[in-house]
Amino acid sequence: MGSDESASKLEIDSVSVRFGGLRALDQVSIDAAPGRIIGVIGPNGAGKTTLFNVVCGFVRPDAGTLRWRGRSLAGVPPHQLARLGIARTLQGVRLFPRLSAVENVMVGGGHLHRPWFVSTLLGLPRSDRAERALRAAALEALDQAGVAGVAERMAGGLPYAIQKRVGLARALVARPSLLLLDEPAGGLGADEVAGVAELIRRLRGSITVMLVEHRMDLVMSVCDDVAVLDAGALIARGTPGQVQADPRVLSAYLGDRTDEPARERKSADSPPESAPTGSPRKGRRQRTAVEGKSAALEVEDLVATYGPVRAVDRVSLNVDSGSITAVLGANGAGKTSLLRTVSGLLAPRGGRVSYGGKDITGLPAEEVVRRGLGHVPEGAGAIAELTVDENLRLGSLWRRDRRDRAVALEEVYDLFPRLRERRKQFASSLSGGERQMLSIGRALMGRPQMLLLDEPSLGLAPLVTEQIMGLISGLSERSGLTVLLVEQNADSALSIADHGVVLNVGRVVAAADAVTLAGDEQLRHAYLGLPSAQDSE
């Protein structure tokens, strides 16, 4: 489209970004060759979004350079990018809901057909001509995105998949030479992803495309090149096939398999012979399972949606009393939504949840916790504005027995001596690991029989992750706590779990005991987008 396609090259050269003490990007160099499609992938917290924001000018790099068509992009503000032939889509679309689809797209091309402001104000013929030209360009872009039929419909009322395509048209209308796509497949079902993949493939050769995506099926099917980030560093670069086979990529996604202590612990804990599905894998577990009352939590055909997005799609699973079950899957697989629906934060759209033999479907969260089912939310679960002590006490306030609340507080402090030292400090001053401990400790203040744990290792160093996994395993062992553990880090989760369930795009694609699953191809399928029997069904 641009006359100088050969020069349409984006060069990212040793870019580093720090947020406080955190190194979000560490000397990353990637170049996007003209007309090619490059995908940037990596586990949560790898720095993908930061890289994207650096290219868009939202984040200024601390070191390194960005060049587009040989010109430095340093200091170019985001709104100037359109004039340089760079367009982007936003995560989660963000159309103007009360404008029609075609008007939304016209917004994206406004800088190309801009008449003199005063002539617009006075409604002079020149502005009408410009408006007509812009509208025609917008219709063409909608057609290119395969949604010309909805041009006059109000954007807010369109299905999510269609909205995403309108968003794409909004970027295309500016006729960019470089298109930056932020999670183009986020929130879409498998067949809709195939459609988006086809669209992006059609751009190959005419536009340089850089996309950030969690959905491996899309990345692997459309990209010419894939760059893999982990903890801010570029760890692999190559064709989709090369990257999928790269052991460093596998370990970034599944946890570090070469980690010596983890391996030792695993071999010591697990029986040498492969345990049959459904049976506990550790000696101690056999004991607890015998005295346990079979299933603590039963989930049947559960459906949950965020607006038009089906986040949990007919999920069924059972968690045995006293056992640890790991829910695994890539970002966006529906793991967190599953937990939120079980604990009552998200209202289910279908299916059934029962806990301890009683139906708790649709019960609000504040009642579910009173049944002994605690939930440790993802990420910043500690309330930053409260002190450590207040955070912990909050977890027990619903319980009547005041004396036992004090006992529980001492027990939690015994479990986490670090928190006792910091009891008067605000949670905002704690480190990531300490906050995670605080979140878990707060849930324990309610003396739950079962805990839902959402990504306790997120953003934590391997050593801290190991400590927290050890703690969860210990709690289960000592007090017979039942645990449903959601994790991206499959290897560390499976090292302590009895059973594992793998989700992909809201559905269960594999369920087995932890040892079987740890050696299973299925995991790689769900994480890295290799074709598998379940996907092609």
Next chain:
Amino acid sequence: MSRFLDLTLNGVSTGMIYASVALALVLIWRATRIVNFAQGGMLMVTTFVALAVINKTGSYWLGFFVALASGLIFGALVERVLIRRVEGGPPLNAVIATLALLILLQGAAGAIWSATPRSFPPPFSIRGYVINGHRVLFSPNDLFTVIAVLGVALGLFGLFKRTDVGLRMRASAFAPGIARLEGVRVGRMLTFGWALAAMAGSLAGVLVAPAVFVGPNNFDPLLVFGFTAAVIGGLDSPLGAIVGGLILGLCLSYVSGYLGSALVTLGALVILIAVLMARPSGLFTSTRTRSV
């Protein structure tokens, strides 16, 4: 110098009244992200109720406590009946709902008690103390005003910081989702928060009533100044509300004393703009970065 002292003392006592209204607005904003424009109407109604009780029984103190109690009940009712229906919707809905309530209350008060302002008795003398032969612009009634507002503010701080229900309320305000996961019934906390806020508002109403008289529209400036004080303090911080009220009271007292009382409203706006230019999110807010 004595003029400066007079104006300062006067500023402190009016500032405390603004602080009380600011506190009412801040408590609600912090918990529900709603600016309660109806607060001016609500404190007007409770002051009318207090006046009716005082006229009937002859006891100021009975009227005073009835005002606070009716504020509590009124606040809870407004949250349960009106606000709960607009919560979680577009922010404009809540704004319109509170404005509608303000107009409704003013209309109803005019119909019931007529639009003619009535006098309201002060509990203590409004003649200033005599110090070194000079009568200062600070009366026993002003002292009562300062003590009453400080008392209620300290009581509220104590409630928030020292009690279980206060902890629940803070958790609900800061992180409603997490609070629910810990078994806090967030809806009840909101009702209670509105009740406490309306009580702080009704306190301001009875305290200012002897000076402005009681009528359907007589408390409008109080709402404007209270809102200004809340914004100066940062809208999010109860302590900021008190400090913002004091700053505004002092500044307006100086403006009125040195430049002329006609400039008071203009002065309030100039102060507001000056503070917002220097600290766009108010004096007592920890600035949060906007996410892209």
